[in-house]
Amino acid sequence: MDKKLILGIIPVILLLIATIVMANGPYWASGYGDYSQGLRKNGNPVDPGRSDPNNALGPSNDDGPFFSLGYGGWIILEFENPVGGSLTVYEQTKPSGYPLETADVYVSEDCESWTYVGVADNSACGTGHPNPTTFDLEDDCISCVKIVDTTDPRPQGGTSDAFDVNSLSAEYECELNICELTGDDTVADGLVPGVRLGTNRWTFDGEEWVTTKPKGKGWDKSFSIEDTHGCNCEQILDWLHENYPQEYGEMKGHWKFGCSISVLEDFIALTE
Numbered sequence: 001m002d003k004k005l006i007l008g009i010i011p012v013i014l015l016l017i018a019t020i021v022m023a024n025g026p027y028w029a030s031g032y033g034d035y036s037q038g039l040r041k042n043g044n045p046v047d048p049g050r051s052d053p054n055n056a057l058g059p060s061n062d063d064g065p066f067f068s069l070g071y072g073g074w075i076i077l078e079f080e081n082p083v084g085g086s087l088t089v090y091e092q093t094k095p096s097g098y099p100l101e102t103a104d105v106y107v108s109e110d111c112e113s114w115t116y117v118g119v120a121d122n123s124a125c126g127t128g129h130p131n132p133t134t135f136d137l138e139d140d141c142i143s144c145v146k147i148v149d150t151t152d153p154r155p156q157g158g159t160s161d162a163f164d165v166n167s168l169s170a171e172y173e174c175e176l177n178i179c180e181l182t183g184d185d186t187v188a189d190g191l192v193p194g195v196r197l198g199t200n201r202w203t204f205d206g207e208e209w210v211t212t213k214p215k216g217k218g219w220d221k222s223f224s225i226e227d228t229h230g231c232n233c234e235q236i237l238d239w240l241h242e243n244y245p246q247e248y249g250e251m252k253g254h255w256k257f258g259c260s261i262s263v264l265e266d267f268i269a270l271t272e
């Protein structure tokens with residue numbers, strides 16, 4: 001069957017879909033971007049011990065250290081990999097009847113365009129020094145968080161330095177899937193492999209990547225659907241042809257006999 005005809009009758013699915021990967025969290029912010037520290041209420045600089053943005057990185061710690069935003073100050077914190085699920089900002093305030101400290105929280109996938117998710121505050125300060133405020137990221141995966149102080153200075157003392165960032169955590173890391181896996185290659189529609197599964201050729205049977213005649217270097221190979229970002233052989237051939245038409249032409253052999261190891265490894269390398 002001609003490849004063009006085949007392409008005409010299968011729905012080409014080239015969606016970017018963020019899927020949930022439940023790994024052991026929490027994941028802590030591990031870096032910072034731009035920041036601008038404000039001043040104390042009395043106009044003096046914030047204490048140097050509260051002015052190192054590194055204090056906001058890594059796991060939450062009861063006694064600090066922490067980064068004080070200062071009035072109107074802000075900081076951008078970054079995760080090593082995209083994260084999702086819930087996001088928790090830990091503000092540092094002694095567990096006593098301390099006035100309210102607040103900050104607006106924004107999230108971003110690309111660390112450039114921002115989405116407001118809500119207000120973090122120290123209202124949980126009866127529970128301990130780091131006071132958590134948790135946000136639901138819904139289905140989004142984000143890499144950066146911007147925390148902007150909005151503390152009302154009026155009830156605060158003169159030396160106060162507004163919202164104090166102890167740490168920032170997310171529930172899980174995301175893995176970006178390229179395909180929405182719609183099913184297996186072989187059984188349902190018979191398109192890949194169109195003839196038979198060839199030597200050292202691979203196909204996704206709906207549950208796992210399989211090969212029928214491993215030979216030579218093919219023996220010790222194995223692929224998971226996570227490796228191929230949710231894509232089966234058909235979807236990989238479509239993706240390569242669509243995105244790299246010069247390098248990957250009709251690939252008729254792969255449509256007939258299944259995906260070769262080199263096609264799978266090329267795809268995995270190109271999509272890492």
Ligand SMILES: [Ca+2]
Pocket residue numbers: 091092093094101122162163164
């Ligand atoms: Ca505080």
Ligand SMILES: [Ca+2]
Pocket residue numbers: 068160161162163164
């Ligand atoms: Ca403070």
Ligand SMILES: [Ca+2]
Pocket residue numbers: 055056057058059060061064065066165166167
């Ligand atoms: Ca800290």
